[in-house]
Amino acid sequence: MSFVRPDIIRPPSEHASYYLPLTSGCSNNSCTFCAFSFTHLGIRDLDDVKREIDAMALYANSRMWTAGQPDIVYAILRQWDRERVFLQDGDALVYPYPLLMEVLQYLNGKFPALERIASYATPQDILRRSVQELRALREQKLGILYMGVESGDDDVLKKIRKNASHDQMVEAAKKVKASGILLSVTVILGLGGVAGSGKHALETARILTEMDPDYAGALTLTLIPETELYKEWESGAFEMITPFDSLRELKTMVxxxxxxxxxxxxxxxxxxxxxxxSMPKDKGKVLRQLQALLSRKDPNMLRPEFMRGL
Structure with a gap:
């Protein structure tokens, strides 16, 4: 089957990066809340990746287009800062290791001034790599990995079919940090529902402490139609927490x-x-912000639903 270029899903901090697809979908396409569950993992041919890198270099150096490259390549190139490249898709670290090394070396050969290459990574992908392999990738400017933690509560992780435990994610984090690659993680407020809210928040605080990432971001659960979690909510098996309850979870985590x-x-x-x-320096300030918000319970202080997004 031919490789289908994925839609652009990237961390906010990669907004000015070039988005270079190595894969499509996610190797762990089973999470009950995630749109990747609708997809199958696709691995892009190495020669095809190199052709796109060649097209990138030709455009960057001479503003010339290459026949056969899709328009999206040039739309991305026009806004590219030429400093960073983000490897797509949901976990580009699953790309076969020798081929991944070859891609990074080829990128650096074409763009020696490149500052950083980044990728999403599942805990499973990281655990499959040795610290030495990760260090070798770091030497080729793989500077940051983004990992979805979602929750530190093993009960929640099993329910959402994360296929990685609390302890396994901590082990993966330690590998990344030992390699010198920056680690950015995300957690999801409300993922335990009403029944599991308290434990989800406390166990997520615990895993964040044990992972000790360089960056951590909290998202709020947004149900995607047709996902399994959406169907559980429709049937009443899963109960969403309120907006202010999500902020209580956030306060607990901090x-x-x-x-x-x-x-x-x-x-x-x-x-x-x-x-x-910046934690721990700003911890007190952030907690005071959240406590003031929770004390007032003024819905006008919250982002309205129509402005929320994925």
Whole structure:
């Protein structure tokens, strides 16, 4: 089957990067809340990847187009900062290791001034790699990995079919940090539903402490039609928490987590309120913000539903 270029799904911090697809979909396409569950993993042919990199270089150096490349390539190139490349899709680290090394070396050969290459990665992908392999990727400018943690509660992780446990994700984080690659993780407010809210928040604070990432971001659960979790909600088997309950979860996570040096935020469009701060320095300030919001319970202070997004 021919490779189908995926839609662009990327972390907010990669907004000016070039989006280079190595895969489509996700190797763990089973999470009950995620749109990747509708897809199958696709692996792009190495020669096809190299042809796109050649087209990138030709355009960057001479503003010439290459026949056969899709228009999206040039739409991305026009806004590219020429400093960063983000490897698509849901977990490009699943790309076969020798081929991944070849892609990184080829990129660096064409763009020696490149500052950083980034990718999503599942815990399973990281655990399949040795620290030495990750260090070798780091030497080729793979500078940051983005990992979806979702929850630290093993009960929640089983229900959403994450296929990775609390302890396995901590082990993966330690591997990344030992390699010198930056680690950015995301967690999802409300993923435990009403019944599991308290434990989800506390266990997520615990896993954040144990992982000690460089960056951590909180998202708020947004149900996607036709996903399994959406169907559970429709049937009444899953009960969504309220917006203010999501902020209580966020406060619990901030209050009960401890970081060495982490930028923690809830700036994602799915959230009802945005906080940001360098932890532990800004922990008190962030907690005061959240407590003031929870004390007032003024819905006008929250992001309206029509402005929320994935």
């Amino acid at each position: 209050e009960h987590s401890t970081f060495s040096n982490c930028f923690f935020s809830s700036m994602h469009a799915s959230n009802y309120f945005s906080i940001r701060g």
